[in-house]
Amino acid sequence: MGKGSLLQRLGLARKPPLTIAQFRERVIEEVLRRQPGADLERLGDSDLNGPSGGETALGRAYAYYRETPRERELVIGQVADLVLHEPGKATPDQLMVLVRPHSFLAGSEGETDRGLARSLPAGLIAVVAVDKPESYEFLMASELRDDLGLSDAEIWARAEANLLTRVNMTPPKARTGVLMGIKTDIGLASSLLTVDAFWEHPHLASLGNLVVAPVERDELVVVPADQPELVHALRNLVARRDNSNFLCDRLLLRRNGAWEDFE
Numbered sequence: 001m002g003k004g005s006l007l008q009r010l011g012l013a014r015k016p017p018l019t020i021a022q023f024r025e026r027v028i029e030e031v032l033r034r035q036p037g038a039d040l041e042r043l044g045d046s047d048l049n050g051p052s053g054g055e056t057a058l059g060r061a062y063a064y065y066r067e068t069p070r071e072r073e074l075v076i077g078q079v080a081d082l083v084l085h086e087p088g089k090a091t092p093d094q095l096m097v098l099v100r101p102h103s104f105l106a107g108s109e110g111e112t113d114r115g116l117a118r119s120l121p122a123g124l125i126a127v128v129a130v131d132k133p134e135s136y137e138f139l140m141a142s143e144l145r146d147d148l149g150l151s152d153a154e155i156w157a158r159a160e161a162n163l164l165t166r167v168n169m170t171p172p173k174a175r176t177g178v179l180m181g182i183k184t185d186i187g188l189a190s191s192l193l194t195v196d197a198f199w200e201h202p203h204l205a206s207l208g209n210l211v212v213a214p215v216e217r218d219e220l221v222v223v224p225a226d227q228p229e230l231v232h233a234l235r236n237l238v239a240r241r242d243n244s245n246f247l248c249d250r251l252l253l254r255r256n257g258a259w260e261d262f263e
Contacts, residue, residue: 017069020046020062023076027058030080038084050083054137067243082135090130090139090147095159096166098129099190099214101248104138113140116152118194121261122250124214126194128159163191171203174224179233182220189218190247199254210254211262213238216245225253225262 018026024046031038031050041049048056058079065075098104102125105114115138116128128144129136139147144155167188174180183189192198193214204210209225213234221237223230238249253262 017066018072020058023062023065024048024058026072026076027079027083030076031083034080035084040083048083050085052086054083054085056083063243085132085135088132090137090144092148092150092158093162094131095148095155095162096129096131096136096188097126097156097159097163097191097194098136098188099124099126099193099217099247101125113142115139116141116144116155120193121252121259122214122248124190124193124248126191128155131162160194163188163195167192167195167198169195169198169201171198171201173203174207174222177230179230179237180222182222183218185218187218189220190214190216192220193252193259196257200257212252212254214248214252215241216243216247218245225255 024042027048028040028042031040035051038051040051043049043055046058046062048058050056056079061075061079065072068075099120102119102123104127105117105125117125118127119125127138129138130144141152144150145152148155150158166186167184171182172180182192184192193212199205199210204222207224211223211225211231211234213221215221215238221234223234225231234251238251241249251262253260
């Protein structure tokens with residue numbers, strides 16, 4: 001008798017991880033346990049439309065579950081919270097600029113109203129989100145205008161001003177031969193890609209052109225573009241990084257006060 005079959009007979013074998021489809025079904029079970037008869041709609045292979053009509057993407061929560069399978073029920077409960085969340089109106093002090101992959105645009109593929117966003121290189125966008133206690137919400141542009149009574153320009157200005165109150169505008173000092181990491185501990189390091197004044201600070205401007213890896217939502221890694229050994233080390237770091245907070249596997253070049261793709 002093999003070891004595996006003995007463990008199975010004793011009930012000690014490790015169960016295989018849920019597929020993302022099974023994970024969604026467990027979320028649906030939990031939502032219906034809390035709110036029997038809730039109107040739910042399965043979207044695509046992994047997403048879910050909740051009772052309030054809000055779409056919940058499960059991909060990142062599923063990735064976190066796969067990294068920490070012992071927390072499966074906790075993760076499922078947190079996703080159920082999101083599905084059942086009743087969104088309230090946005091307020092100006094809740095606006096925040098986030099950097100996300102292009103897929104985080106609000107609305108459905110093909111809609112003309114897909115949220116307030118500006119393109120960045122490397123398949124990223126700067127997007128206006130609403131910072132709610134439970135999570136960030138990505139609303140369509142029309143919803144933001146209706147809730148706030150502001151123009152697009154005014155919404156952007158308020159979101160950018162709110163960001164500046166939350167982040168430290170003094171970059172760390174570079175150390176010779178060392179990758180420079182930038183974090184905020186509140187999930188907003190990638191948002192600094194939208195703040196020109198941060199990159200114009202002498203700590204960074206004195207380094208010349210920069211190569212930047214937006215590896216995680218709250219982690220940027222920076223090296224001078226004229227130091228090929230550090231650029232190589234940066235590429236290796238990006239190639240090894242893979243977790244639920246991973247943001248981008250491409251590099252950006254900061255040159256002449258603007259961002260470009262770095263190949």
